[in-house]
Amino acid sequence: MFSTDNTRRGRRSVVALVLAGAAVLTAGGSAAAGTPVTAHRTYGADRYATAAYLENYASRDTAYIVTGEKFADGVTAGALAGQPGSNLFLTSRGQLPDAVRKVIGYYRNVVVVGGADVVSADVVTWLQQNTRARITRVEGRDRYETATRLSATAFSPGVSNVLVATGLDYADALSASAVAATTGVPVLTVPGTSIPESTRLELLRLAPQRITVLGGEASVSRDVAVDLQQFTGGPVERIYGDDRYQTAVAVSKRFFGPGVPFVQLASGTSWPDAIAAGAKAGRNASPLLLTPRSCVPQFVNLEIERLRTRDLQAVGGDASYSQAAAKRTSCEAGPKTYLDELAAPTGNARFLGGNVTMAGVFYPRTVAFSTYAPTNSSQELPNGEYRTWSLGAKRSRFTTVVGIADGTTSGLRSRVQVYGDERPLGTYEVSVGNPAVIDLDVRGVDNLKVVTTSSARSASDEDGATVFLGDAAVN
Structure with missing residues (x-):
């Protein structure tokens, strides 16, 4: 076994780098900001x-x-x-x-x-x-x-x-x-x-x-x-x-x-x-x-x-x-086209990009729906947040792992529904530690819509009000 002493010495000043990339999301409800998704x-x-x-x-x-x-x-x-x-x-x-x-x-x-x-x-x-x-x-x-x-x-x-x-x-x-x-x-x-x-x-x-x-x-x-x-x-x-x-x-x-x-x-x-x-x-x-x-x-x-x-x-x-x-x-x-490489989606969801860890697995190419709206008390959100991507009927499968970030303490739960040209393709219930794997046939689909309907979210913490689609992509 190796000893646990930390031999790192803080003996240098560091010139910070300006990092390009998507917005940085946190990996938990009370955690510090996550690392940059892009180097x-x-x-x-x-x-x-x-x-x-x-x-x-x-x-x-x-x-x-x-x-x-x-x-x-x-x-x-x-x-x-x-x-x-x-x-x-x-x-x-x-x-x-x-x-x-x-x-x-x-x-x-x-x-x-x-x-x-x-x-x-x-x-x-x-x-x-x-x-x-x-x-x-x-x-x-x-x-x-x-x-x-x-x-x-x-x-x-x-x-x-x-x-x-x-x-x-x-x-x-x-x-x-x-x-x-x-x-x-x-x-x-x-x-x-x-x-x-x-x-x-x-x-x-x-x-x-x-x-x-x-x-x-x-x-x-x-x-x-x-x-x-x-x-x-x-x-x-x-x-x-x-x-x-x-x-x-x-x-x-x-x-x-x-x-x-x-x-x-x-x-x-x-x-x-x-x-x-x-x-x-x-x-x-x-x-x-x-x-x-x-x-x-x-x-x-x-x-x-x-x-x-x-x-x-x-x-x-x-x-x-x-x-x-x-x-x-x-x-x-594996090889795929990530949603963050497609044209920006349309819809009413507060849409974010970044990275996330769910159930101990890190997802670097992530899109996320935030249901956060500043209020003074917790509330149910009966209506869905959605975004729609144009696929041009040129893709065959949509894959992602959808869920809540590890460490989220708000009690957030969400129902995630996927539609192809307004036709329901799948419904998934997610919570902390319980993400869902999505693998759907989207052949012939022109518009891919993802809807999240969330409840029991924190009224004061956006980190606790975000649903992530990890490594969301189409083939």
């Missing part, structure tokens, strides 16, 4: 410009320059580039990209990570001729030794923790970079089934109070975890999930509590964007969560809700991070 996306023309866009231009002390062609140096450098005043830039082997050249002159220190085989002498020469920075190169005989030498430049013996991940893949180490930067500890990598001599020597020097292994036994073997025990007087913990996405969530749960200022999203299969995103997350004392390119798994969406952040950023253009994923479209939902 603000940041990306450039290529991986080099994207990393440069993530720079914290308000604090330029040390720039870490790593190859943008291989992942190994970047995942360990991210732990240092996520420190206050530091930033991470990617480069091609032979020439510093224009996006980096434009800003690198503002830095007092530049650390080139890796040997001349990954960042050439020509890059260093350009830096020497065009900046006033103190330039150093940190390199080892391999990726593992490079990681140890980076650690030696920044950490003294007695560190509180060392994060250990495989150096043969990038996903687990990406999650480590944000945590390491936030908590001020190094990231070291191993081949998976052994501990390199350079890593052993650095662990002896660091004498950590504990060691945390990221990833399952397929990534860092049980024997390696046992061997690591000799380097610390504290525990050797392991944090992992069934895949890279669940591992990132497990890391977030272990090290970050609700109320983080920022959550960074990146594709779990696009390491260049994720390397820069991890450093950015670290500078904001916040986690990095990984998702597939085109959707967000349910457990990642639920983790975002647990974190209760107000600033949500996704890194990458359409090729690496789609707009659907930025909208937190659930991977479990």
Whole structure:
């Protein structure tokens, strides 16, 4: 079991992002406002410009320059580039990209990570001729030794923790970079089934109070975890999930509590964007969560809700991070056309958009009917609230989960009726904890109408007077 201490440090100021998207709805009658349904996306023309866009231009002390062609140096450098005043830039082997050249002159220190085989002498020469920075190169005989030498430049013996991940893949180490930067500890990598001599020597020097292994036994073997025990007087913990996405969530749960200022999203299969995103997350004392390119798994969406952040950023253009994923479209939902993508509906309902959790399931693409009308006392609402969508007789099925948000305390109940061209298609009774699944044949239907008739609602709280249609869509 992992200890429950929260190692997140509130040691950085955060510049709030302006988030695009639908109105934000709360997840309960008395809960705080929910997280933004849409993530603000940041990306450039290529991986080099994207990393440069993530720079914290308000604090330029040390720039870490790593190859943008291989992942190994970047995942360990991210732990240092996520420190206050530091930033991470990617480069091609032979020439510093224009996006980096434009800003690198503002830095007092530049650390080139890796040997001349990954960042050439020509890059260093350009830096020497065009900046006033103190330039150093940190390199080892391999990726593992490079990681140890980076650690030696920044950490003294007695560190509180060392994060250990495989150096043969990038996903687990990406999650480590944000945590390491936030908590001020190094990231070291191993081949998976052994501990390199350079890593052993650095662990002896660091004498950590504990060691945390990221990833399952397929990534860092049980024997390696046992061997690591000799380097610390504290525990050797392991944090992992069934895949890279669940591992990132497990890391977030272990090290970050609700109320983080920022959550960074990146594709779990696009390491260049994720390397820069991890450093950015670290500078904001916040986690990095990984998702597939085109959707967000349910457990990642639920983790975002647990974190209760107000600033949500996704890194990458359409090729690496789609707009659907930025909208937190659930991977479990499958391909469909959401009602929020159709023309605005007509009707008398106070109509809202946002997200909701019902019966423990998170629905990111949600429309909602509010029956709220300010009065001084509770009242019955015998008449229905309705909205009508034009389908143009071009759709085959209408699917949604309709219900009341978890945590609603108003006692709201609602009868939900669905009509196709004024012909009744289905009637459903819903209450807190008892949503209804709707799956209806709408072939030939021109106008789809949804009517909610609600009762026992709160007279003073709109949160307690809202009926949600989770992931409402047509096929």
